[in-house]
Amino acid sequence: MKNKLFHVSRRPAMPWWKSLLIRVIAIALALVVCAVVTMLFTGENPLNVFSAMISGSFGTSRKIWATLQGIAILLCVSLAVTPAFRMRFWNVGGEGQILMGGLACAACMIYFGDVVPNWVLILMMTVSAIVAGAIWGGIPAIFKAKWNTNETLFTLMMNYIATQLVAYFCNIWDKKGSGIVGVINPATEAGWFPVLGGQRYLLNVIIVAILVVFVYIYLNYSKHGYELTVVGESEKTARYVGIKVEKVIVRTMLLSGALCGVAGLLLVGGTDHSISTTIAGGRGFTAVMVSWLAKFNPVVMIVTSFILVFLERGSSDITSKFGLNKSFSDILTGIILFFIIGSEFFINYRIDLVHNTEKEAK
Amino acid sequence: MMSQIAFYFSRAIQQGIPLLFGSTGETLTEKSGNLNLGIPGVMYVGAISGVIGAFFYEQSGAALNPFLGVLIPLLCSLLGSLIMGLIYSFLTVTLRANQNVTGLALTTFGVGIGNFFGGSLIKISGADVPSLALSQTSAFFRTKLPFADSLGWFGEMFLSYSFLAYTAIIIAFVAAFVLNKTRLGLHLRAVGENPKTADAAGINVGRYKYVATCVGSMIAGLGGLYYVMDYASGVWSNDGFGDRGWLAIALVIFTIWKPDIGVLASILYGGVYILAINLLPTGGIAAVRELYKALPYLMTIIVLVITSMRNKKENQPPESLGLAYFREDR
């Protein structure tokens, strides 16, 4: 008879420092693999590679701010998808919700740019971005609530409809026929977010910092947050205590979409002052990983989004420094993600070596 | 008129073939209960692996042999996508990682691999345009049936494709046959629907998931290979493959997990794309074409909604889709 060498069983719970240790080891291993891979392609000493990565993210104050901005936007999207995930609603439609928020915001800037006072304009941008994102998140939720339509697939499809909508408007708004909208209101800077303390990105960072606190409190202390957690854990229990499951699903996704809309607002109004089909830049998907790696905890998400942004910026710096192309950073990100994803197994399961001596004696 | 119809019809098929490969592969994968959102990445890797093979074969300086010119890229492509399938299976089946997150990471990784090696090859080849042309090997891939040209519109509509296109259709029908008529297919469906029951019936759940995911990845990877070697005439340009991987996932839903329907549905998707690009009226506003391009996704959503509303058991996603299986869980 065949005997298994290992016996795998679920672990009850692990002390936090142990699980942290496992994750740190995973990242360290991943970095080693990344260094080997980089060495293969550049012939560079891995230490140089890492120091290049660090200087790529923190080398100059401009780079630090760019890194902070990157973290802020990614964190914003991650915060947005988190309430849905807590409810076990797999919102992979962040991309589309960001685009719709950005689109609504850009539309306001273009059509009302020189018509209303700037503060009214920014208010309009904010409201319309939030509403547009909420609608885009709410549609799949309604179908999920009513007919249990698979939300992963639905939100995924919504992304591409949003992309095409943006492409359509880019073509409409573009005067030169190239389908690219340049900087909006370059002369009047109407609808551009104000620059605080001489730092272009400071306002974005502050807004996202506030959102972290808001989402943290919403999830952990509010009645809504409690309700959506119960719905995620067991719909049967939720109904048993009189929670209206359908209402909670739709409400949570409206919030999730709205926060993605805010990310779109920050990108269009606070960063690019322009719109394109690629402004979201895959953050809707990266955010899924950020949120999941942080076990849906908004504060831990600061760390996980930092790791991902650092990797991306650092490795894009090595790629230019060593003459690789920028997609190299995606490969490194992928490798590190694989290691972190895989390490969860060692946190949730216990592996015992099976001693076969007794059984084989028979 | 007839020749025009034939022309657009054949364009629709050529658009549809990469999607057909992708959706057949993903259907097999999903039937085992694995929702592989890494398929877009897998298809990029399938494409670039073939390109790498072809590139070095062309660069080797040997006299090019049509047979090897096809075989080498084909094997490279299969190997590349197999590795991607193994990564996904190892993480989700052996390590029971979250399938959504793993899939998305795999897409990031795969698209990165594609564009990185693509970009590097472009650099090595020293081209002054940001693309890489593999005209010789591509020509081998694009060999048509010998009598296609002599049969007018009929020839163009049905016989003017390369062997990979026919392979896609054959694979789809074979997949449908295997799923519905063989014990292997029955067991695979059981694994995706109810792994506990399958396990109790003595079916090796893990092995089925691994094999289905890896074979599925290899088939999907061929879609990438077809795109670059045939549809794009051997020209690799970064991000050229676009969002076809997601479209392939959409197609899986659209066909309600039936590969034989996929043959027609992929032509329909291709046709809608061709219509959107070339034929549908725009009222003078070119931008409207961008809206038309959303049609396949909209169609998919409608199918998704209708199947969930009708709630017919047979048309639902496999019951355990997206869930990791662990025997000792209750």
Add this chain to the structure above:
Amino acid sequence: MSEKTPVIKMRDISKAFGSKIANDKVWLDIYRGEILALLGENGSGKTTLMNMLSGIYFPDEGEIYIDDKPVTIASPKDAFGFGIGMIHQHFKLVDVLSATENIVLGLPGKLDLKGAREQIKKICDTYGFDVNPDRKIYEMSVSEKQTVEIVKALYRGAEILILDEPTAVLTPQETDKLFNVLRAMRDDGKAIVIITHKMHEVEALSDRVAVLRHGHFVGDMLTKDTNAQEMTNMMVGRPVVLNIDRPEPKDPKPRIEVKNLTVRDMDGIIKLDNVSFTANTGEILGIAGISGCGQKELLEAIAGLQPVESGTVTYIEDDGKREELLGKDPLAIQNMGVALSFVPEDRLGMGLVGNMDLSDNMMLRSFRRGKGLFADRKTPHKLAEKVVHDLEVVTPSVSTPVRLLSGGNVQKVLVGREISEAPTVLLTAYAVRGLDINASYMIYDLINKQKEAGVAVIYVGEDLDVLLELSDRILVLCGGKVSGIVPGRGAKKRDVGMMMTRLGGTKDEK
């Protein structure tokens, strides 16, 4: 009969799960052409023992012999190989596949559905089964699914058939049908084992009975040589003397009035048929019946969780004001000021959230309290500490997820929360299932205290002895109908048992 040799011999079989010993050096013999009833209380290790024959578990120690040859059964596949087929309580069937596809699932060789269908027909004809081989599982009733499971085992050439509490989900008519089939199989020379804790099934069906208690083998004998009393004593380990307090109800007044309640499940099968009764304050109304006779639907209908076809459920306040509860969800009922507590059968799937800690679970009932957007987390935390203290819940802390607690402690948490709401109505379903004696008595005690506080208690139970000792009145359900309502004091177990199986309990046979 005495010269027979057993087809299966289990010797010194032990199995432990962590620190819990499920089987301890168990001996068991199974004979061809016999129906063996494996009898024991919940948690006595019957199912575990049989799972070791069917390859689900592997024994830690001990030997299994088939026809006197030692064998190793490491997987369900091995078990099929030895001709052992087991029908589990939770059917192992794939919903979207047809009966035939399910039956051939996992077998080697070329797929020949046509041939399989014919063979299935043949098996059905031999033993009198009624199965449509092309029907999808999800279209089938529970009893049809069970039949498919049995046919599946026979199709695989099972000579030894094990059924785990097969009648738990069947109506009396279906049970009779099943028993006939099992007898036919026995007469065909097969060995049959049925796991049960129901005495009347043992008497009606089995040739031999083996008794387990707390994982130990107590003994076996021919059914005709024993009687219910002896078997019960063996099962429980001592003459059953339950001694549960039953204070006289004080000033009972109608609280819940159910009239002509009719409920159908999602498949349109009637679950409750024209049920009427009244539950009084300060009184325990016991609900008896074979499981699946509508108890769950009855409680859920009162609690606002079950759509109802017709009838009324009226709540009567102290001042005689009447309010209709039907058509309202639990929140609406709560908002009306009706303090209704419900301890459901599915503790971790419905009553509690397994992944949440004790204090978060306390919040389930109270999180809406108070104005504002924020939920009060202090009061539930204090309540959790109080419940842990008062009910002696064994837990590392109040911030431990409840799924990590043992069954008895989970139930204490649930009951503790439900009675902390100062209910006027308390519904409990199988409140002591899976609990040890001490925990059970604590629960009885808590329920009695509620009764003394004037609460109208509706207690659904499966242990007739307890129902008879605890209840002031007993409503007996039979196939969704009220078979009768009898006073708890002085009721005879035999009579109530009769009423459970036949409407009104009339003994027309004798």
